[in-house]
Amino acid sequence: MSIVVFEPDSTEDVDFKDRMRHPAAADPAGGMWLSDTEPSFIDADALRKGRLAKLRGWMREAGYGGVVLFDPYNQRYATGSRNMFGYFLRNSTRYFFIPTVGPIVLFEYPQSYHVSMVLDTIDEARPSKLVWSSVSGRDDETAGPFADEIAELLKKHGGGSMKLGLDRCSHLQALALEKRGCEVRDCQGEILAVRAVKTPEEVKCLQVSMAGAEAAVYAVREAIKPGVSENDLFAIMYGEVIRQGGEFIETRLLTSGQRTNPWFNEASGRKIRPGELLALDTDTIGCYGYYSDFSRTFRCGPGKPTDYQKSLYRMAHDQVQHNISIVKPGMAFREIAEKAWKIPDRFVDQRYTSVMHGVGMHGETPFIAHAMDYATYGRDGHIVPGMVVSVESYIGEKGGREGVKLEDEILITDTGTELLSRFPYEDEFLEKQL
Numbered sequence: 001m002s003i004v005v006f007e008p009d010s011t012e013d014v015d016f017k018d019r020m021r022h023p024a025a026a027d028p029a030g031g032m033w034l035s036d037t038e039p040s041f042i043d044a045d046a047l048r049k050g051r052l053a054k055l056r057g058w059m060r061e062a063g064y065g066g067v068v069l070f071d072p073y074n075q076r077y078a079t080g081s082r083n084m085f086g087y088f089l090r091n092s093t094r095y096f097f098i099p100t101v102g103p104i105v106l107f108e109y110p111q112s113y114h115v116s117m118v119l120d121t122i123d124e125a126r127p128s129k130l131v132w133s134s135v136s137g138r139d140d141e142t143a144g145p146f147a148d149e150i151a152e153l154l155k156k157h158g159g160g161s162m163k164l165g166l167d168r169c170s171h172l173q174a175l176a177l178e179k180r181g182c183e184v185r186d187c188q189g190e191i192l193a194v195r196a197v198k199t200p201e202e203v204k205c206l207q208v209s210m211a212g213a214e215a216a217v218y219a220v221r222e223a224i225k226p227g228v229s230e231n232d233l234f235a236i237m238y239g240e241v242i243r244q245g246g247e248f249i250e251t252r253l254l255t256s257g258q259r260t261n262p263w264f265n266e267a268s269g270r271k272i273r274p275g276e277l278l279a280l281d282t283d284t285i286g287c288y289g290y291y292s293d294f295s296r297t298f299r300c301g302p303g304k305p306t307d308y309q310k311s312l313y314r315m316a317h318d319q320v321q322h323n324i325s326i327v328k329p330g331m332a333f334r335e336i337a338e339k340a341w342k343i344p345d346r347f348v349d350q351r352y353t354s355v356m357h358g359v360g361m362h363g364e365t366p367f368i369a370h371a372m373d374y375a376t377y378g379r380d381g382h383i384v385p386g387m388v389v390s391v392e393s394y395i396g397e398k399g400g401r402e403g404v405k406l407e408d409e410i411l412i413t414d415t416g417t418e419l420l421s422r423f424p425y426e427d428e429f430l431e432k433q434l
Contacts, residue, residue, distance in 0.1 A: 042208070047201040047288065048080040048121050058194045059100040059165070065158025066099040067165035067187055068150055073361045074167050074191055076289050079104060081116040085289075086248065092169060093130045096122075097150055102157035107149075130173075139172050147176035154182060167191060192365045196358055197386035202290065203411060206359070206388055206420060209286030210294075210409065212244030214423045217282060217296060220254070224300050226274045230254055234267040237280070246286040250362065253281040253405075256300070261396040261403035262350050272300045277309060279405040283363075291362050293390040294421035295407035305429055309402065312395045313429035315344070316406040319393040323355055324410055327389075327417050333381045337371040348372075350403070352394040359388045359409055387412045388420065 055078050059067065069075050070092040076082050078098055088094050097105045103123035106116055113125040129146040130139075154164055165187030166174060174184050198206070219240040220233050234254045241249060252266035257276040259265045272278060279297040286292050297313060299305050305313070322341040340355045351370060354377075358364035366387070369377035383389070388411050396403020409421040 042204050042288070043201055044080070044288075045120075047199070047205065048119070050199040050201060051077050051195075052079070052121055054194055054197075054199070055098070055191070056100055058190065059098075062163075062190065063161055064100060064163050064165050064185075064187070065161030066097055066154050067167070067191075068169070069096045069098065069167050070094075070169055071167045071188070073289075074188075077191075077195055077361060079106075079116070079121040080119050081106065081122060082289065083109065083112055083115045093128050095128065095130070095169075097153050099153070099157035100159055100161075105153060139170060143170075143172040143176040146173055147180050147182075150177060151180035151182055165190070189365075195360050196365050197384060198360065198388055198411075199386075202360070203386075203388070205288040205290040206292070206409075206411075209246070209284065209288075209290040209292045210420050210422075212241060212246050212286045213282040213284045213292035213294070214421070215244050216240035216246075216284070217280065217294075217423055220278075220280065221296075221298055224272065224278055224298055226300060227271050229269050229271050230256055230259075230267040230278075231269050233278070233280075237282075241284050241286065244286070246284055246292075247289065249282070249284050251281060251283040253279075253283065253295075255279055258401055260297070260405070261400050262398075263352070263394045263396065263403060263405055274300055275303055275306075276300050277402045277404065279403065281405060281407065285362070289361050291359050291364075292409070292421075293359050293363060293407065294409050294423060295392075295405045296423060296425075297404045297406060298426060299428070309404075310429050312402065312404040313406075313426070315347070316393040316395040316404040317425060317430065319343070319395070320391050320406050320408055323391050323393075324408065324417060324419075327356075327383060327391075327410070327412065329383060329385050329412055329414060329416070331383045333366055333368045333383070334371075334374060334378065336368050336383070337374055337378065340370065343370075346397045347395050349398045350394065350396050352392040352405075353377075354392055356389045356391045359390050363390075383412050385412050385414045 069078060072085050072088045075096055094109055095107045106122050106125045107128040108125050109131060116122055117125055129142050154162060162181055162183050164182045165185050167188045177184050216237045220237045223233055223236050234252060238249055254267040255265045256270060256272045256278045260277050260279045277297055277299055281295040282292050284292045319341040326339045337355055343351050355368045355370055357367045366381055390407055390409045393406045394403060411418040411420055
């Protein structure tokens, strides 16, 4: 009996004859996806093709012959493909070549080609030239072969253009590409601008993702009691996210008591005591890789909130509601900043970093800064239909005992806005005093 051994950088062991299509590909209603657990009312085929068409439309308009995508979020946007997502967030060893017109080539991690070749958005898989190069200290050796292959593809499929977009890579790879005649451009910002306006299928994904995140927050709310730790509650939230079909949570923003002030502390082993506030931010990657981003603040019983807790909560609530109310399609980012809720002076130092920010596959563009920060963080632009943004508030004074974090996610429509996050606010904080 003979044993055939294949090299790690070979695709000879991959059967591309039938494109390794998933059986669901034959279903015109449900489209095709990598599992049968996704919502059937989302047309995965239309989702992928709609995003790719938008990306290629921008490439044509900007004169690109092709782009090379290292960022797993951009890879997923362009093709629907994901593979060891967290690993490739830190390791740029998996990449795509996408020409404006022509075959899309995946340069994949060894022995995992089959994971993505079920997708009709990918025409070919080749071994990555960059696998383990950083770990083994061979970046200088691999940059040349990497650039040779990409430059050859660009010459063949770039339609005469040698303009090549890179969303991220090391300087060694960029320099090697330039030596081979490529006109290299950093295209990350341009791609994020393309992604800012969502297709109808993307909006459906965001709605499903939000439903899962809301279920996770409800599970946390039900589990709050004296003696439970922040980590206990974060584990409950994470577990419910996974159970609802989500993938991971980008942050650990769940804190209690004095750890709610200032914001951006992370979940710890601290145990919650009666009467304390518990604040969280979802930051969840859910259905089809779409982000859910809303925040709520609760109180650990028994008893009722103090007047100070109520005042913090009401201000945060007023800030979110006011800033949602002023948003109109076509409105300039700067106008939103100027008309935003005025933060009382004693809370300005610890204000949240933005008035609102874009949502898609993660926290995205646009980033709308506070008027006082506009010279530093602001940029020009307009809110347009199809954008999704999260409207932020953190109210906590410097040196204060606690703080309140609230946030809602909205879709910009042709006529106004639509609320995507429907988790209710806490009546006990908003009830009027007698």
